[in-house]
Amino acid sequence: MIKVGIVGGTGYTGVELLRLLAQHPDVEIAAITSRGEAGQPVSQMFPNLRGRVDLAFSEPRVDVLSACDVVFYATPNGIAMKQVPELLAAGVRVVDLAADFRLKSTDDWQQWYGMPHACPDLLAEAVYGLPEVNREAIRGARLVANPGCYPTAVQLGFLPLLKAGIVDAGSLIADAKSGVSGAGRKAEVHSLLCEASESFKAYGVAGHRHLPEIRQGLRGMTAAPVGLTFVPHLTPMIRGIHATLYARLTGEVESLQALYEQTYAGEPFVDVMPAGSHPETRSVKGANTCRISVFRPQGADTVVVLSVIDNLVKGAAGQAVQNMNLMFGLDERAGLGQIALLP
Amino acid sequence: MIKVGIVGGTGYTGVELLRLLAQHPDVEIAAITSRGEAGQPVSQMFPNLRGRVDLAFSEPRVDVLSACDVVFYATPNGIAMKQVPELLAAGVRVVDLAADFRLKSTDDWQQWYGMPHACPDLLAEAVYGLPEVNREAIRGARLVANPGCYPTAVQLGFLPLLKAGIVDAGSLIADAKSGVSGAGRKAEVHSLLCEASESFKAYGVAGHRHLPEIRQGLRGMTAAPVGLTFVPHLTPMIRGIHATLYARLTGEVESLQALYEQTYAGEPFVDVMPAGSHPETRSVKGANTCRISVFRPQGADTVVVLSVIDNLVKGAAGQAVQNMNLMFGLDERAGLGQIALLP
Amino acid sequence: MIKVGIVGGTGYTGVELLRLLAQHPDVEIAAITSRGEAGQPVSQMFPNLRGRVDLAFSEPRVDVLSACDVVFYATPNGIAMKQVPELLAAGVRVVDLAADFRLKSTDDWQQWYGMPHACPDLLAEAVYGLPEVNREAIRGARLVANPGCYPTAVQLGFLPLLKAGIVDAGSLIADAKSGVSGAGRKAEVHSLLCEASESFKAYGVAGHRHLPEIRQGLRGMTAAPVGLTFVPHLTPMIRGIHATLYARLTGEVESLQALYEQTYAGEPFVDVMPAGSHPETRSVKGANTCRISVFRPQGADTVVVLSVIDNLVKGAAGQAVQNMNLMFGLDERAGLGQIALLP
Amino acid sequence: MIKVGIVGGTGYTGVELLRLLAQHPDVEIAAITSRGEAGQPVSQMFPNLRGRVDLAFSEPRVDVLSACDVVFYATPNGIAMKQVPELLAAGVRVVDLAADFRLKSTDDWQQWYGMPHACPDLLAEAVYGLPEVNREAIRGARLVANPGCYPTAVQLGFLPLLKAGIVDAGSLIADAKSGVSGAGRKAEVHSLLCEASESFKAYGVAGHRHLPEIRQGLRGMTAAPVGLTFVPHLTPMIRGIHATLYARLTGEVESLQALYEQTYAGEPFVDVMPAGSHPETRSVKGANTCRISVFRPQGADTVVVLSVIDNLVKGAAGQAVQNMNLMFGLDERAGLGQIALLP
Known part of the structure; x- marks a missing residue:
């Protein structure tokens, strides 16, 4: 059994990690930490885990985490980079x-x-955990x-086009829509039900933190210069991302259909839909799957790609478990057999 | 492996049965029938099953169903009673x-x-599948x-009070709220998103078909005369039932807390919440669990019980699998280990 | 034109007051205050008011408020009682x-x-603003x-029964369901879309602040001793209250139908529905209307009353404007002609 | 008073027309027809209209409609073209x-x-009722x-760019998101709450009926050849359209900000938002307003326009009333003063 620690388990990626890991056949959850909630049983905050996860949140302690085989950070940005060097030194992944x-x-x-990086020397070593791109590197x-x-949704959608070199990489457009859980479990007015339901809006059009990440990933897929317009939107639902891509x-x-099917043949978590079909986000709700369709409307020269994931699963906790499986030589699908909840 | 047939698989209980059975370790799905959709791959109608259920809907055929160990009917009322005698005669459960x-x-x-019963002689033999009440009878x-x-939600909520004989069984009130999936996957105006979301209403106050069923069940729990007022409501969500019970x-x-805890000690799918807590329907979304709380507000003589289930799981498909497990001598929990999806 | 001030305008009752008052033919909004947001244009926080309300939030200043004819307090509990005596002394209503x-x-x-009252001597003078009960007192x-x-929803539902003296006032039950806007525009985890949508729960079963208020109101309707069990629930929608009442x-x-129709004959904002119909909360969304149905299921001795309002209108801002209309001798319906938004 | 008839009033545009017209100061609703519901009081189907619209649905009769000043068709496609010539001949608009x-x-x-046109000779005379483009023609x-x-949302968003001639008209992209009410009040499985809530999907990517309409409109704004990729999406909410436009x-x-502000200066129903802001669909819920923002992310050469409307108001019934106002020489804003319902 792999001993697992989770740092920062009070958010939505934390509870989703717990849901997946509690059902994983090869995992033992050793610790889940939260400074703010230390001492509180996890199942009190997340009653769906009653009877399934008996841990309480604990103070983050290096000795406890150092005894784990792997530690997941589900913390706000800027926390992990301060602690990871010590864990790596202790042989923890x-x-x-x-x-x-x-x-x-x-x-x-x-x-x-908006902050300096605490351990820039680790950036070269860190492997970007998109298995469909970096599987071998992740294993080691x-x-x-x-x-x-x-x-995740945008890169998997563009990948076949860029690798094939058949689109103008300099004028890509990603119009992406996310459920509200992407904003996390933070008490903020704009995420209230009364603010975010029965409404739809774009945000961060001038610039969103995922833009440089996507751009970096796309650059790895093509030698051509990459230009990307990325517009995220908030959708009145809990889970799901729908990326509509234009090239x-x-x-x-x-x-195009054959290109996509060939690119993803054998991929356990990417499902190319039949030609002409439109993937719904609910078809992946709770599952570690990315479903993709590709169109060429009216035979014109604009390709339209539809790519959906559950932002908390393939977009976060599920992909993290998939990466852990690869790192520990397990079946990549271990613990990730959940079928999406529909309706 | 138990060979399973499903008759009428195009509704929400049908797809939920498929989700659960496709992950059940001891089951092989032999056939899923639908007159209207015969020939269509199941995963075309329910894309969450892509890659997991490879069957197509088939015409209902007695020979195929007769070769099953067990057949689930997920049909409209009045269908099963016409076909079941033949299946039973063939040794199918x-x-x-x-x-x-x-x-x-x-x-x-x-x-x-509103119709005569087609096989009244089977009514005495048929076992009402509420395992917490009829476990032994279900086994055989x-x-x-x-x-x-x-x-399901109402009976499990009232059971401890009635068995203990400490409430007036003649003046019970069940104020119950259901998600819209309880209405099924039928094209009806009142179930449209634009009719049922952002709104709340009671329905069937003058009389609902579940009233005689609940009344019959409650009568089995007490020798006292039973009087029940049952008011169902439609709630703007997909899944979940919340029954608020008054006695x-x-x-x-x-x-009261100890009474409930003792009554359900050892029950794998009934969870008595800690005193003072309020169960949320989302805490059982996708899981075969009933969570219950009991209150005595202001120390007055009205007991308030809160009982929540997922109407498609413990209220339908999950309980059906639980019953199958009992009928075939399996671990009652087999295939029912899903943790509720939260958020 | 009546000069109006609003203290504490950044919540949902505040923006709803603005929506109604901006369209009121006899009103001029003189000031809307907020310590936290002073200087910010109202329409920046509430873009639905762009082009319709040109004010900015201002610091609450006694001189400005004292120049108003009437001041609405849309503040948290405990603020108004500290400021009202000074305004009343200045002749402001x-x-x-x-x-x-x-x-x-x-x-x-x-x-x-949980706090001492700052001006207990005003409690006797203050008129409880339920026009259907206290219309004449409100006028003066x-x-x-x-x-x-x-x-509001519960009292209007019980009123005909209690005034007629035909029910046991000692065993009343109010099972009430509210949209999330009842919790206000506060950044709290339990009101997040991801916490409150696709779920249903009771809360405050052991005791809710509206219990003593309702009980006090009901006592004014009958000489018999009043006993009330009140269970509020959170419903996954923005607006609306549905009270299901049992007596x-x-x-x-x-x-019963005639009793209700006669009681509310001539009431501009209470609509008794035809016998057998179930009012939906959406039928009053945005309108100052309470719709009521009454049932006697199966002819038994339990009466069931269904009463719906928009919690922000007849349950807050609309009723406040109705009260203002009465206080200033206007047509009670002035500025309250909005038809509910359906769908 | 203008005598108004409505043909086909049982859908969402029908009830929305009634909501607006019942509050219009210069209108008398003479008839509302529905073959299927003839005889049923309108307020029975739409209880929000109780006490406000006393009509019953009637059989469509030429003599009654011919006595109107104006008739609105809120019918499925293909009905109006068969009846309009007779009404026009009778002097009805x-x-x-x-x-x-x-x-x-x-x-x-x-x-x-998919059908031949019944009166092609009227197509030249018919005025496309987008007042911001065709105001003078509509008047006559x-x-x-x-x-x-x-x-409506797409054309108003692109208009300033095309008129200024500063974008490549041949590579326009409109990524549009609609609430479910756009699908109408038809009993169809894909519009059920359980199918359409908590999910997001594109549809009609290969070709949607609004594509030729938009293309025709855009062609009227520029001499350059127009190429448009149009991808509509279904959003889990009732009302609202959000068009995200790329050029x-x-x-x-x-x-760009000044260009948009100048183009729409004086327009009563187009609101150019302050630079950097993102319009929400809820800011126009129930109102006849189009709110628009324009961005040039990272200073690159892709312009992003955000354009929101309420699909039932500015996208249907409200714009129809605006057109009626113009046709009859009324204040263009008459009866359209509703402030959006927020939250």
Whole structure:
């Protein structure tokens, strides 16, 4: 059994990690920490875990975490980078669900997250945990930077087009829509039911932190210069991301459908939908799946890609477990067999 | 492996049965029938099942169903009663998720469902599938009448009070609230998002089909005459039932909390909440759990019980699987380990 | 034109007051105050008011408020009682939408609101602003205590039964369901969309602040001793209260329907629905209307009353404007002609 | 008073027309027809109209409609074109809220609506009722084709860019999101709350009927060839459209913000938001307003426009009333003073 620690378990990625890990056949949850809630039984805050997770939140202690095989950070940005070096030194592997190790450039980090990086020397070693791109590197990694939710949906959607080199990489558009859980379990007015339900809005149009992360990932897929317009929107639902992607065709392709199917053949968690179908976010609710469709409307030169995930699963906790499975040589699908809850 | 057939799989209880059975370790789904959709792959209608259920809907055929060990009916009321005798004769066991075998009185059936009963002689044999009440009878049953959703939540809530004989059974009140999935996957105006969201209403106050079913169940728990006022309400959400129950204390009880905890000690799917807590329906979303709290506000003589279930799981498909497990001597919890999806 | 001031305008009752008053033919909004937001244009916080309300929030200043004809308090509990005496002394009339002047008993106030009352001598003078009960007193009032949302729906529902003296006033039950806006525009975890949508729960079963207010109101309707069990629930929607009321018939009544119709004949804002119909909260969304139905299920001795309001309108801001209209001798319906938004 | 008839009043545009017209100072509703519901009081189907609209649905009769000053068609596509010639001949003016008279090309009509046009000779005369584009023509019109919901939001968003000639008209992208009421009040599975809530999806990516309508409108704004990719999405809410528009800058512009503000200066129902703000659909819920923001993210050459309307008001019934006001020489804003309901 793999001994697992979770740092910062009071948010939605924390409870989702617990839901998945409590059902994982090869895992023992050793500790879940929260400074603010130390002593409180986890199942008191998250009653869905009653009878399934008997732990209480504990103060984060290095000795306890150091005795784990792997530690997940489900903390706000900027926490993990201060603690991870010590854990790595103790031989613990780390999956960071925050942004601390996602950007390779410390300048980008400083610009978008507004603080200097605490351990820039680890950035080169950290593996960006998108298995469909970096599977082999993840297997050997000590430190995995779990991708953001938008970046997962957007990169998986663009990947086949960019690798095939058939679109203008300089004029990509990602119009992305997220459920409110993407904002986390923070007491903020704009996430209240009365503010966010029965309404729809864009936000961060001038610039969103996931933009440099996506751009960095797309650059890894093509030698051409990448230009991306990224517009996130808030959708009145709890879970789900729907990315609608636009790219201008510049090269020849016999069948976009075949390109997508071939690219993702054998991928356990990417499902290319039949031609002409529109994936719904609810078809992946609670599941570690990305479903993708590709269109070329009216035969014109704009390709439209639809890519959906559950932001808390394939966009966070599920992908983190998938990465852990790879890091420990388990079946990549272990503990990730949940079927989406529909309706 | 138990060979399972599902008759009428295009509704919400059908897809929920498939979600649970596809993950059940001891089950092989042999057939899922639908006259209207015969030939269509199940995963085309329910894309959450893509890659997990490879069957197509088929015409209902007696030979195919007769080769099953157990057949679930997820059909409209009045279908199962016409087909079940033949299946039983062929040695197939049956769990009916419709109402056909719930009421012991054919008069009640005729009055509330508006048609004569097709096989009244089976009503005595049919076992009402509420395991917390009828576990032993279910183990030996050929034919199980799976309880309605409201009846499950209401009966489990009242059970400790009635068995203890400490309330006036003649003036019980059940104020019950259901998500819209209780209305099924039928194209009806009143279930449209634009009709049912951002609104709340009672319905069927003058009389609802679950009233005689609940009354019959409560009568089995007490020798006193039972009087019940049952008011169902439609709640703007997909899943969940919340029953708020009121009863007048007439007898002595040292601790209502202890009474409830003792009654349900050892029950795998009934969770008595800590004193003073309020169960949320989301704490059981997707799980086969009933969570219950009991209050005596201001020390007055009215007991208030809060009982929540997922209407599609403990209120339908999950309880059906629980019954199947009992009928076939499996661990009662087999295939029912899902943790509720929260948020 | 009546010069109006609003103290504490950043909550949902504040913006709703602005919506109604901005369209009121006899009103000029002179000031809207907020310590925290002073200087910010109102329409920046509430963009629905762009082009319709040109004011900015201002610091609360006695000289400005004293120049108003009437001041509405849309503040947290405990604020108005400290400021109202000074305004009254300056000849300003006051409608308090908080609870400060609702309870006649200072002991009740102290017990349920946890602070001593700042001006107990005004409690006798303050008129409880439920026009259907206190219309004449409101007309002459200097100080009106605007009723709570639950109390409005519950009292209007029970009123005909208690005045007719045909039910057991000692065993009343009010099972009430509210939209989330009843919790206000406060940044609290339990009001987040991800916590409150797709779920249903009771809260405050052991005791809710509206209990003493309702009980006091009901006592004014009958000479018999009043016993009330009040259970509030949180419903996954923004606006609306649905009260389901239960009472035991003890006296004779020819027609409950006629009793309700006669009681509310001529009332501009109470609508008794046709026999057998179930009012939906959406039928009053945005309107100052209470719709009521009455049932006697199965002819038994339990009466069931369904009473719906928009908690922000007839349950708060609309009723406040109705009270203002009465206080200033205007048509009671002035500025309250909005038709509910459906769907 | 203008005598108004409504044909086909049982849908959401019908009830919304009634809500607006019942509060319009210059209108008398003479008849509202529905073959299916003839004889039923309107307020029975739409209880929000109780006490405000006393009509019953009636059979559509030419003599009754011919006695009206104006008739609104809120019928399915293909009905109005069969009846309008007779009404026009009788001197009645017509506003058609369906698509019958929107497309100037009968070939387009035939292709997208799948039926031959019944009165192609009227297509030239029919005025496309987008007041911000065609105000003068509407004033003199006998027959107004009320725009579709998506086309209203998209055209108002692109208009300033195209008129200024500063973007590549050949590569426009409109990513549009609609509430479910856009699908109408039809009993269809995909519009059920359990299908459409807690989910998000695109639809009609291969081709949507509003595409030729938008394209035709955009062509009227520029001499350059127009190329448009239009992707509609279904959003889990009742009302609201949010169009996110993308265009490639080709020309010089000092300030996009100033361009938008100047274009819409004086427009009563288009509100250009302050620079940097993101309009929410709820800010126009129930109001006849289009709110627009314009961005140039990272100073790159992609312009992003955000345009929101209430699909039932500015996208249907409200715009129809605005057109009626123009046709009859009334204040364009008459009866359209509703402030959006927020929250």
